[in-house]
Amino acid sequence: MSDRMQVLVAMSGGVDSSVAAAMLRDEGHEVVGVTLKLWGGESDSGCCSVSDVDDARRVAQQLDIEHLVFNFGDDFMADVVGPYVADHAAGLTPNPCIECNRHLKFDRLLVRAEALGFDAVATGHHARITPTSSGAPRVTRGVDPAKDQSYVLHMLTAAQLARVLLPIGGLTKAEVRVRAEQLSLRTAGKPDSQDVCFISHAGGGRSRFLGDRIELRPGRLVSLAGDEVGTVESVQLVTIGQRRGLGLAGDGSPRYALDVDVAAGTVTVGHADELLVDGESIGAFTWVDANALEQVRAGGSVTAQVSAHGEPLEVTAVQVSDHEGSTVSVQWAERQRRIAPGQSIVLFDGEQVLGGGIVFRR
Amino acid sequence: MCTATGTLGKVSAYLDHAATGPMRPEAVEAMMPFLTDRFANPSGAHRWARDARRAIDEARDELAELLGADPGDVIYTSGGTEADNLAVFGATRAAAREPGRGQPGIAVCSAFEHHAVLDPVEHLGGRLIGVDHLGRIDLDELADELRAETQRANAGEGPGVRLVSVMTINNEIGTLQPIDRIAKLVRRHAPEALVHTDAVQAFCWTDIAHITRNADLLSISAHKFGGPKGVGALVARPTATVHAVQLGGGQERDRRSGTQNVAGIVAMTTAARLAAAEREANIERLGALRDRLLDGLLATVPDIFETAAVYVDGVSDRTQRAAGIAHVCIAGVESEALLFLLERAEVFASAASSCASGAMEPSHVLAAIGVEPELAKGSLRLSLGWSTTTAEIDHALAAIPGAVAQLRRFNV
Numbered sequence: 001m002s003d004r005m006q007v008l009v010a011m012s013g014g015v016d017s018s019v020a021a022a023m024l025r026d027e028g029h030e031v032v033g034v035t036l037k038l039w040g041g042e043s044d045s046g047c048c049s050v051s052d053v054d055d056a057r058r059v060a061q062q063l064d065i066e067h068l069v070f071n072f073g074d075d076f077m078a079d080v081v082g083p084y085v086a087d088h089a090a091g092l093t094p095n096p097c098i099e100c101n102r103h104l105k106f107d108r109l110l111v112r113a114e115a116l117g118f119d120a121v122a123t124g125h126h127a128r129i130t131p132t133s134s135g136a137p138r139v140t141r142g143v144d145p146a147k148d149q150s151y152v153l154h155m156l157t158a159a160q161l162a163r164v165l166l167p168i169g170g171l172t173k174a175e176v177r178v179r180a181e182q183l184s185l186r187t188a189g190k191p192d193s194q195d196v197c198f199i200s201h202a203g204g205g206r207s208r209f210l211g212d213r214i215e216l217r218p219g220r221l222v223s224l225a226g227d228e229v230g231t232v233e234s235v236q237l238v239t240i241g242q243r244r245g246l247g248l249a250g251d252g253s254p255r256y257a258l259d260v261d262v263a264a265g266t267v268t269v270g271h272a273d274e275l276l277v278d279g280e281s282i283g284a285f286t287w288v289d290a291n292a293l294e295q296v297r298a299g300g301s302v303t304a305q306v307s308a309h310g311e312p313l314e315v316t317a318v319q320v321s322d323h324e325g326s327t328v329s330v331q332w333a334e335r336q337r338r339i340a341p342g343q344s345i346v347l348f349d350g351e352q353v354l355g356g357g358i359v360f361r362r
Numbered sequence: 363m364c365t366a367t368g369t370l371g372k373v374s375a376y377l378d379h380a381a382t383g384p385m386r387p388e389a390v391e392a393m394m395p396f397l398t399d400r401f402a403n404p405s406g407a408h409r410w411a412r413d414a415r416r417a418i419d420e421a422r423d424e425l426a427e428l429l430g431a432d433p434g435d436v437i438y439t440s441g442g443t444e445a446d447n448l449a450v451f452g453a454t455r456a457a458a459r460e461p462g463r464g465q466p467g468i469a470v471c472s473a474f475e476h477h478a479v480l481d482p483v484e485h486l487g488g489r490l491i492g493v494d495h496l497g498r499i500d501l502d503e504l505a506d507e508l509r510a511e512t513q514r515a516n517a518g519e520g521p522g523v524r525l526v527s528v529m530t531i532n533n534e535i536g537t538l539q540p541i542d543r544i545a546k547l548v549r550r551h552a553p554e555a556l557v558h559t560d561a562v563q564a565f566c567w568t569d570i571a572h573i574t575r576n577a578d579l580l581s582i583s584a585h586k587f588g589g590p591k592g593v594g595a596l597v598a599r600p601t602a603t604v605h606a607v608q609l610g611g612g613q614e615r616d617r618r619s620g621t622q623n624v625a626g627i628v629a630m631t632t633a634a635r636l637a638a639a640e641r642e643a644n645i646e647r648l649g650a651l652r653d654r655l656l657d658g659l660l661a662t663v664p665d666i667f668e669t670a671a672v673y674v675d676g677v678s679d680r681t682q683r684a685a686g687i688a689h690v691c692i693a694g695v696e697s698e699a700l701l702f703l704l705e706r707a708e709v710f711a712s713a714a715s716s717c718a719s720g721a722m723e724p725s726h727v728l729a730a731i732g733v734e735p736e737l738a739k740g741s742l743r744l745s746l747g748w749s750t751t752t753a754e755i756d757h758a759l760a761a762i763p764g765a766v767a768q769l770r771r772f773n774v
Contacts, residue, residue, distance in 0.1 A: 037721035068702060070698050071698065071722050071723065073721075112696075112699055112772075115699060115769055115771070115772030117703075
């Protein structure tokens with residue numbers, strides 16, 4: 001990968017992708033920046049607003065590289081926002097950033113880059129691509145544990161990784177900011193993007209966003225024994241494992257959402273120990289390559305990450321229940337709190353991603 | 363830059379003159395004194411100020427003549443968008459101030475106006491009139507709308523139509539609109555309404571004086587005909603009262619406050635003079651190059667469609683459109699991707715209008731004339747201007763088929 005390449009860098013207007021573009025340029029690659037216009041609606045800036053496009057363009061000008069804007073708004077609506085709303089309507093807890101990576105950054109953009117003659121697409125994710133002992137590429141944790149984003153890149157296959165560069169995964173966030181300051185980039189001090197980019201806090205947040213698109217219905221809180229213990233304003237906004245916002249505080253024994261049934265309009269609540277499970281079932285599992293699947297089938301040791309910045313969990317057994325490896329169940333070494341259906345679980349071999357998928361509803 | 367030979371000695375084709383074009387060298391020369399020695403403010407009370415004032419007054423006389431208007435009709439603006447906004451907001455506000463009226467009146471425009479008209483009309487809650495698949499306003503629908511609103515007004519049930527705005531030439535697809543017939547309909551069915559036309563794309567391609575004859579208000583923009591950016595004019599005939607949108611020092615007879623762009627106005631007038639003098643010759647020369655380009659593309663690129671084409675005996679009749687605009691839709695490609703490959707091949711063109719972010723938005727013009735959304739994604743506008751050469755056209759003809767083929771291999 002050290003040869004001079006033509007690289008299309010996805011520039012969000014943030015400091016990470018700004019520095020990614022600068023590093024590739026300094027390595028001698030022919031770099032073109034592109035900002036994806038994904039969301040035409042209201043936002044709190046996030047990755048979609050015009051001011052972010054302005055930031056990305058200005059950084060590209062400072063770096064003396066070309067800058068393009070691709071409007072993938074239709075795809076974003078179809079592949080990210082629509083499913084996000086539909087999942088909530090079904091009582092799931094989706095992760096739209098993962099779907100954006102899956103469908104937009106590493107499918108739509110990757111294909112277009114190839115069609116335009118680029119050798120690779122680069123992003124400013126805090127993750128690395130390292131080889132296995134046999135040389136196969138793996139998404140690998142970034143060196144800054146607090147910023148590691150390998151979890152949200154778990155869907156990348158080896159074929160895609162051959163055309164992807166993650167230049168800043170070897171830097172800490174502090175080092176990224178120092179580089180940006182050295183280059184006098186206007187994004188050097190820009191705060192990290194937070195939350196879901198297409199939902200505006202000023203515009204009422206998640207409940208308003210979903211309430212404008214689906215009918216949010218009140219729900220009953222019931223105990224495992226079936227007794228009604230309270231109500232909740234919108235059953236579709238409850239996430240399994242949630243404690244706050246259920247209106248059940250104060251009796252000294254915190255209770256959590258154990259299950260959500262949108263059709264019945266009920267949220268089952270219980271104590272923390274009732275949230276504990278022995279394992280999880282995962283669907284739509286994607287493996288980085290066939291070797292990763294074989295390695296797990298053969299009983300190789302793995303850890304699992306169940307949220308964007310969660311600690312890796314010890315796994316005692318992994319069962320792969322179909323030929324393609326798309327349905328997987330994991331057994332925890334120690335019982336863990338349930339993972340909300342719709343969230344992703346990613347399997348690692350040490351620092352390297354083997355694959356990941358979406359937690360099934362029980 | 364804007365010749366057939368680019369900076370690196372490579373052949374370039376700049377085919378985005380409908381967006382903007384290079385200034386005429388004579389216009390650059392004409393503006394220079396007013397950027398240097400003759401810099402004074404035309405509103406001032408001293409001799410240097412009077413020198414600047416004289417320059418914009420002389421320019422106003424000449425521009426008025428070229429536009430078929432009286433000098434007092436010409437309101438200098440910062441460009442086409444301001445002229446359009448002043449027409450729509452200014453005319454409806456003036457109506458609201460009329461004694462015994464108190465209501466602004468309805469603004470009506472075609473569905474494929476430039477956003478500089480469309481957005482003000484929509485802001486005022488106005489009406490949009492449909493456009494047919496050949497890129498012409500639906501005159502029957504316009505007449506129906508005007509009749510209905512006039513009846514409502516006469517019955518005391520509505521404010522009536524105050525402004526009808528239809529562009530002289532559509533900026534994306536280049537179709538010429540029948541301003542004379544539109545004016546007749548307005549005079550007959552809504553006699554209190556004013557006719558505005560956004561003639562921003564028209565100056566090089568049609569005799570504006572002929573258009574002005576039928577309009578009460580007309581917008582132009584200097585950089586579309588070899589002048590500088592940031593200057594334009596609204597022609598407001600004596601039949602049209604416009605109230606200022608921008609308040610301040612009361613320049614332009616209280617219709618547009620703000621110090622006039624003296625250098626820009628002088629350069630605009632010089633460019634207008636040249637464009638008008640060369641209009642007939644350019645229509646012939648550039649129309650032939652446009653045909654060479656379009657016919658060449660239609661012959662070499664599979665599944666390409668000339669937008670809003672009018673066929674007479676199997677031959678595309680392009681007489682009712684701007685000689686300098688070629689618009690096609692190419693099946694199975696996306697404009698964003700195509701434009702990038704074209705710029706790599708030193709062909710500079712455009713697709714639909716761009717938004718502030720630089721992202722390409724789906725074209726409301728193509729939607730209005732009924733182009734399928736899938737096909738509209740592959741839109742390409744190639745626009746010619748005074749500096750366009752045969753070599754540029756041939757360079758584009760050589761580059762485009764290969765770029766299309768490359769994208770089709772990836773289906774993007």
